[in-house]
Amino acid sequence: MLVNSIELINFRNYSSRKFQFNNNLNLIIGNNGQGKSNLIEAIQFLSISKSIKTNISLELIKSGCIESSIIAEITDDDSFKNSIHIKFNNRGKQIILNNKLLIKSSDLLKTFNTVYISEEDINIVSGSPVERRRFLDGFLTKTDFEYMDNLKQFKQIIKQKSKLLKEEKINRDILVLYNTKLIGINKIIIKKRRKFLEYVKENIQNYLENKFHHIKNKKVEIIYTNTLNNENDEKEMVNKEIKYRECLYGAHRDDFSINFQEKNVKKYMSLGQKRLISFILKLSEKDYLIKYKKINPVILVDDAFNGLDDQTIKITEELLQDSLQKIVTTTNKNKLFSNINSEINEIEIKENATI
């Protein structure tokens, strides 16, 4: 897949600007606060049909304006050219694909896919369990509609159950009924999460073995911890949930941890190392899409090289040496890809935006 061009009208800090991209490496260069990430956000919007940064479309409209547009030409994996026009104002959002209004906005995913790698991915490794579940659910709901449905159902039951647990007199029978429903869906969610993580683990292992020769010991483990399984004592569970008046068991409380050389990455690794591991985690999304979904996504890399040492930056740049289209932001063009011979499309951004 390719994004050939994108035009931003009253989007974030842009009044009106059109960008053209080449088929391989595009470097977006600019100082802090000029709008590099806003461009990446717009491209990502073309795929998931919402912003990665906010749920409130109005925040995307340039201050003082009433309507905003993203207009793009993309090429899908069958080499067909498509036009996408996304318009939003205070009445909502309209998506026009090849001049036809799209009813189900998630249909955009069938036409255009991206993998978004950013500085903030480090939170997958070092943040709270919420961040790790967001990583899993974010990717799986995008690629597996059965997962999406199950997760939606799951969340609904948890919501009902939460409400029940706040009532003065808790009806135990209804609680047990909810739990019975939850167990089945929970199983499907966990199975899919585990399978994806198994792939991720193998993938990290491969990267470390084939690319990082200076790292001697490379044993990687990913351990999924689930709060609800077959061994739970059902009665004890119910009692505990009634005592704390919270839904304590289920996929919404699960977590995973990454061990490297039998040491927990979150606890024992430096920020630079965590950044590297989270970078490879996101590359696994790309590899999974190519291998299992036969999709060639566009790779968006937003400020993801910060805090890496020179050797690691070099290897990380090499990891991006494939035939996929890449759009990469940086504050200094001399720092990145100086050793790479492939043609680079340099786009300078100077919009004098917020600061």
Add this chain to the structure above:
Amino acid sequence: MLVNSIELINFRNYSSRKFQFNNNLNLIIGNNGQGKSNLIEAIQFLSISKSIKTNISLELIKSGCIESSIIAEITDDDSFKNSIHIKFNNRGKQIILNNKLLIKSSDLLKTFNTVYISEEDINIVSGSPVERRRFLDGFLTKTDFEYMDNLKQFKQIIKQKSKLLKEEKINRDILVLYNTKLIGINKIIIKKRRKFLEYVKENIQNYLENKFHHIKNKKVEIIYTNTLNNENDEKEMVNKEIKYRECLYGAHRDDFSINFQEKNVKKYMSLGQKRLISFILKLSEKDYLIKYKKINPVILVDDAFNGLDDQTIKITEELLQDSLQKIVTTTNKNKLFSNINSEINEIEIKENATI
């Protein structure tokens, strides 16, 4: 204050290593995962007598060892030299100040103070309210013992109240009693938080006006949002808390937001800009200590320049041009302080640690 030397024995990835520091700028240079942050963690330990990274002392002991030591010579603001020896093993932690066992470990703060600036400070700006309260409480408990006492009491009442709210039959009278107690303490906490934030605001404003000439509009606001104040309808509050069975009102739920040019920093600013603002937030801690507490802290800067453009890095480096002692980590010695003429003590670290 100065840290003249520090010796680490079986601490994190160090078996045994001694470091000497000069009185102004010390640059700790090393690749990812060599132990730069571990050294900073040890220096910070000398001040707050616990780790900034973990509450579990055992995680600090080098793998395979049973005991760890930090031994340091420091100079306090009255130019007295002090020796600190901190020892920890699976039985606990011992702090020996000038060859005498220290009973109250918080007494170290009277001898040695640091301000710790790190890449992760960006979470103060872009993270959840928890991170912002941690910033406020972290600084205020360190510098204001009345605040520390009040916060401790406050947390205790919230804990009791939470427990009460989970009971099947909630005793309304006790709830109201707790709330009466809370209101008084809440007032003190908020007043001190607001006062500190007022200082922080003025300080950011000063920095922007005097140092960042390329930024045109510089209006900064910090807005503290409190959930419990005089206008709350007490009865309504109680009803709502009983319905949700949670402590919804009080300093433990408060937050603040930073506006720049009437735009919310968290929502509208780029990562680089947020990093800069969080950097200045932390410099405000330093300025506050000097101005109101007559303390000259040691400044620890751990990987805090990532993602800043060259111009901003230059200004940020200039902000660190004072007579305080500074210990700064970096992966590349050529990138930082290349334009500064003051004497730099370069310490290279290559311990071949975790990766």
